[in-house]
Amino acid sequence: MSAQPDTAVEVDGLSKNYGPVAALSSVSFSIESGQYFVLLGPSGGGKTTLLRLIGGFIRPSRGRVLLHGRDVGDEPPNRRPTSMVFQSYALFPHMSVERNVAYGLKLRKMAAPEIGRRVARMLELVGLAGYEARMPHELSGGQQQRVQLARSLVLESDILLLDEPLASLDAKLRKDMCLELKHIQEKVGITFIHVTHNQEEAMTIADRIAIIADGRLVEEGTARDVYERPRRRFTAEFIGDNNLLHGTVSAIAAEPGGRVKVDLGYAEVAVDATVAEGTDVAAGDAVSLSVRSELVELVAPGGAEDGARQTVPATYLEEVYLGLTTSHLVRLPDGSEVAVRRISEGGDAAPPAPGQEVRIGWKTPSARLHVE
Amino acid sequence: MSEDIATTVLQSAGGGRDVPASPSPWRRWLGENGLQKWAFYVPVIFLVLFFVLPMATTVVWSVFERTQFWMEPGFTFFAYENFFTSARAENYVYSMIHSAWAVVISFALGFPIAVFVRRRVPRAAQHRVILLFILPFMISELVRVFAMRPILGRYGVLNSLFMDIGLIDEPITAILFSPLGVVIGDVVSFLPFMVFAGFLAMEAVQPYVFEVCDDLGARTLRTFRDIIVPLAAPGIFAGGIFIFVNGLGVALVPIILGGPGAVNAGLIVNQAIVALDFPLAMAISTIMIATLVALLYIGHRLFDLTKILEPIN
């Protein structure tokens, strides 16, 4: 088979249709063993569908799923080396915590003392030692998710699927559980595939992230890649607080390492050509630029115009205090709005008055070019 | 079967990447995507064979030739002629009218109960209150209808009561063994169903609707007419049809409580069977089923009956 021995999951041209609805269209990627892999994307994008296809809960309309190089197309969930953690309500409500975790081992007809040992070890790992006799309804949401995790991990399957496991928890708990999930994954060393629509969660835990939207794989890479160097405009819009500027390509430098010039209509800016590598732009193409809001600055009038920085004129709108950061909103001459984000500091200088003409700017390598 | 699954899982769990052999052919056949999947269709197949097919073929039998004890293949509208040119057709129409009265009375008596329970009883207790109506529903219709005799009859409880308090001098005999008796019998038989159907129908009326109405100062009757009934219409209609066709088709009620002139479609069919006129029985059954289908179709066009299913989804 084509897969490398250390490829845990390979999906190949996977599609799923529900009647006329294409929940997933021709998605292909592979996941290395032992990775924490996150499927990130907006609701209804097809993440759950993808995860359930891998787990064997639904059959693909087209395409293949290979787990450790083996085509598992005909295997039901209980015959796959995967195990799943659900968003909520998935604990068996009529069984105690201990019996929930022991269930899979009992099905394997393991000896009772051995089951007891493994269950105790697993509850220890997820921080629930002493809760064996509790019933699920006597646990908080976070604890229920830990029990689910224990119930899956105790099976020692080598691929763990998690479908929005933290979505029903409150913000603070979600953050803590997030880190804990990561640590547990590092401890057990198996492949985790985690579905979420929360980008912060994804950034915190992921080794690699795949962006899924409209049933398609938009982009895949390390957390740093998708955040700092989004290749697709969708990624830029979805991840981070990106500003988008629209224009047309006016010139392309011939020499390598040169720059692409983009005409925004009211100004012309340059983009590093390395950014455009792989994208096939020609003069006259409609393109978008994305710049993260923390990389945009308000430029003092009359500041030096050099090649290291691009600036455009704008009208100051207002200041929005967000706690850690403060956002300054400005309007560009074409009507679109841009956010300029700064760490809030006690002694911030007074912002410009609303309506005042200002300039904004960014370091040339900060801008990404997207063709779409 | 569970054992070998356990071993394969154990192998893969032990870190070994042993690939289990692909499932044997018989497992494919018996497995979840083979026979097991088809097991779920057993009730559907059963209903198609023993319900849909018999109901659909009534049309065929209804045009067969009548023989002395049975029927033989043929093509004749004799049974229909027989039905439409005798008192039977008239009786059929009358029994539709009686049935319609039973529907109206059941609605008037039963639906307000459903509204009251939804509106004024705490949510957790609502089902329990409605369960009260299971008790009469589950006592044989036969017994409940039969029990109306000692109540409504010439020497029955009602007459003695009225005579004792001097309301009347002579026992009223017009109730039992008359169309009125049949309507009462239908209401007694099917009223609980209207309460259940109404209760399900009221699921379509969110509690906030009541609050909005109160806020706007709508009077009770107006709220009822303008808001509740339209929202609950599909459920009410389904309950109404149920009572209507059963009033039309259950022979037991006119047999026990009816008299001359108080006959319904069920009883006519019943009598035709007793008289061994099977094509006639099938012709009336066909007309009855056609009536039912027509009513359901109209109801569906008017109210979209699929809305009733929303609570169970």
Add this chain to the structure above:
Amino acid sequence: MRDDYTSELGHGLKWAYLLGIVGALLAPVFYVIYISFNEFGFGARIYVFTVDWYRVVLGDKMLVASLEWTIYLALAAVATAVPMGLLSAKLYKKTRYKVAIVTLMLAPLFVPADIMASSLLVFFRHLNGIFELIGEALGWAWLTHWFELGFFTALVGQILYTLPYAFVVILITMSRYHPQQTEAARSCGATAWQAFWHVEFPQIRAGVFSACAFVVILSFNEATRTALLKGGFDTFSNVLVSQMLNVGMSEESYAMAGIMSIGAMTVIGSILIYTLVRSERLEREARAKAEPVMST
């Protein structure tokens, strides 16, 4: 749901009305039971309590035989209609064609007893004729009696009558079940059957048992379909109907009606009490859950 402005009197009256209707539906039945214990039957000036009429009924060989048939039929109906109700409820949960399935499942409710019974009667007689023909033509004797009127055809009538109720009762219970628990069990290594038996069934058990009770009672009460489809034997309600028609309101028929209603009330009453007690307990648990149990 009640607010502070609801009139107490009006509310009380509405409750009185509700209970009054339940009472009005039940009172005649209780009156029948009351009469069935009178030595002198209906219409007598004096009332002397006796269980003699019940003794007469239960001493009647024919009636006891009919009671046996009734029980066999009821057991057969439970053994078939409840599993079928369960299968169809599961199918309903899975399928995309929900409206079609539910229409088909509930349609028998809307075909009145006498219509369905006579259609089935004619259908089975034709089917029987066809099978006899084939059996004779091929010399396969075992084929000839499949659809002769008898226990099997009566059972078909009863299944058609009880299946919709079993389906609805089980479906309503199932709507409270979270299907991801089945998936969780599957991912723990359970087969579809194990997942159902270990995880889903314990949670819908109450509904399945209620469905069993419903089917037993409905089957006991059913008279019309059985009367036409049964062939040679009589059930209890068949005998009661013919008693009422031929003898009129005899003391025995009061006792028989008494047996049927007391039986039904006992079964349904115990289920109601069990359900109420259970929902009380569930509510207590829910309250306990609502209180913060501990920190995380």
